[in-house]
Structure formats: C-alpha cells, structure tokens
Amino acid sequence: MNPVRVCHVEELDHDRPRCYRVNNVDVFIVRHWATIYAIENRCGHAGAPLHRGEYTDGLIVCALHGAAFRVETGEVEWTAILPPPMSEYSSSDNPRLRLFGELMEAIETLPVKRFPVTVEGDEVYILMP
Numbered sequence: 520m521n522p523v524r525v526c527h528v529e530e531l532d533h534d535r536p537r538c539y540r541v542n543n544v545d546v547f548i549v550r551h552w553a554t555i556y557a558i559e560n561r562c563g564h565a566g567a568p569l570h571r572g573e574y575t576d577g578l579i580v581c582a583l584h585g586a587a588f589r590v591e592t593g594e595v596e597w598t599a600i601l602p603p604p605m606s607e608y609s610s611s612d613n614p615r616l617r618l619f620g621e622l623m624e625a626i627e628t629l630p631v632k633r634f635p636v637t638v639e640g641d642e643v644y645i646l647m648p
C-alpha cells in the first residue's frame with residue numbers, strides 16, 4: 520500500500536464529511552474528534568456518492584435508498600430500502616417496470632472499501648493499494 524496525500528488536516532471539520540478525488544478514486548473523508556476515517560465515496564448498493572447522504576456519529580446513510588455504512592470499517596449497518604412505488608414495481612403489469620423492479624430487488628448492499636489513514640505533521644494521507 521502506498522500513502523497518498525489527501526488534504527491538510529485543517530480542511531476537515533469535526534463530523535463534516537468531504538469528498539476528495541485521490542488517484543482517480545472518490546474518497547469520503549470525515550474527522551470525528553481526533554480520528555479521521557476514509558472510505559470509498561461510492562455506496563455499496565448502487566454506487567451513489569455517499570458524501571451526499573446523512574452523516575451522524577460514525578454512520579453514513581446513503582441519500583438514494585437509505586443503506587447505511589460504518590465509516591470506521593466500511594461495513595453495512597443496514598441494507599437499502601426500496602420505498603413505494605419502487606417496492607411494488609416487481610409485481611407490476613407493465614413488463615418494463617416489472618423488469619426494473621426485479622433488477623432493483625436483486626441488487627445487494629455490500630460493504631464499502633475502507634482506506635487506512637495516517638497524519639504526518641498536518642497532512643492527511645490514505646493508504647491505497
């Protein structure tokens with residue numbers, strides 16, 4: 520793994536996530552008190568940008584279908600929810616809606632990639648493969 524500089528530590532406000540593009544990867548970064556977490560900024564459900572979601576106390580909830588991930592580990596806290604009418608598409612009489620509904624129901628919510636973070640001086644680095 521190679522350390523790659525991301526930003527200056529003062530750019531990160533407590534519990535205010537940011538997104539940085541690092542080596543062509545969008546990285547979600549949040550500082551919680553003295554600890555900084557970095558995960559891929561791509562939802563493990565259907566790939567929405569996680570920094571557009573709701574962040575609270577170590578948990579990022581995706582804005583698109585509500586899947587939630589722990590920023591410390593990238594693990595799934597809860598899976599995506601398809602709200603009505605999307606949850607009813609798979610039983611629709613319309614074949615195109617039915618296919619869309621079946622596809623949406625088949626998408627798993629997977630963990631997101633986590634990147635180890637180091638701070639040297641006032642510079643934030645993440646370790647990338």
Ligand code: FES
Pocket residue numbers: 562563564565566567581582583584585586599600
């Ligand atoms: S894309 Fe994030 S929950 Fe569906």
